Amino acid sequence: MQSSDIKVQLIEESKISQVDFNNLPFGSVFSDHMLECDYKDGKWQTPVIKPYSPITLDPSAKIFHYGQSIFEGMKAYKDAEGSTLLFRPLENCKRLNKSAERMVIPQIPEDIFMTGLKKLLEIDNNWIPTKEGSSLYIRPFMFASGNGFHASPANAFKLLICTAPSGAYFAGKVKVLIEEKYARAANGGVGFAKAGGNYAAQFYPTQLAIEKGYNQVIWTDDNTHEYIEEAGAMNIFIRINDTLITSPTSDRILDGITRKSIIQIAKDSGIDVEVRKITVSEVIAAAQSGSLKEMFGAGTAAVISPIAGFGYQEKDYDLPELENPLALQLKKQITDIQTNKAEDPYGWRVKL
């Protein structure tokens, strides 16, 4: 598909002058345009870029009833020369298709995804923030627009890509609750997919945790609740003495792009990294002995979010305040690559 094949309907008047780029929230101010692509008659049609606006769906569209819906999260950055940069975008496209397969949503051709996204970013280029710590959050999503109450996959779908100039996901340091009762995902389930329902299912336990003063839940395995898995919107890293530990991905854990980039950067910086199962009791014992140095979450929205402390079985554990935490060193390393402030030996940065 050529970029010129994409139909473009431009907005009459841009909303950009109403936006305070110095005080951006996360994901709630939307750029002028969005991309819409329909799957019907057995194939994806040519995408359209049009003004960001509500869409009309039949009340019996299967998204509403059976939750056939998946999404991705990416970011666009500007470098000092004003070039637009993406970070490992093909990984997002691949993961979208992995989620799609599990949710019986047709595969989106890489060509439509990338050509459409690049054109959308060209059109809304001045919506990409330049301030440090801000970026254009990109939300591609696909869902069942086909209708009928029969509990079976739809025959029509939509891909939409919306973008939102955004600041930090978390306002400050994060306090987490290690979950003992509820589960996010199960073996054989859809935890590895970015399925909308995975997030809906987290809201209730997360709400209970928020009522107790925590920001996020750290999920444990559904079977024994003994193993640390991941948080609601990020993978988890734990530093015990000089070793950085993160759980292996599985059926139940999202294969985070930030996670795998951090593992690579940390290893190449000479840090001892262990990808292995880690029990809650190991973390508690480390907290009690003082060998637990840091915990942090990693994800596109969250970047690297240091964890200030955690709760478990009605007890709170504080992490030490460090002068030069590894979390912040790794955050600088990855964001410098993303924003072209450092060499990218991995070829992860994509200049548009």
Ligand code: PLP
């Ligand atoms: N885990 C979950 C459940 C997520 O929603 C996310 C966010 O995308 C992540 C981990 C981190 O993944 P990534 O680094 O690819 O954004």
Ligand code: COI
């Ligand atoms: C992301 O980090 O892009 C995510 O998708 C997490 C989201 C729940 C905000």
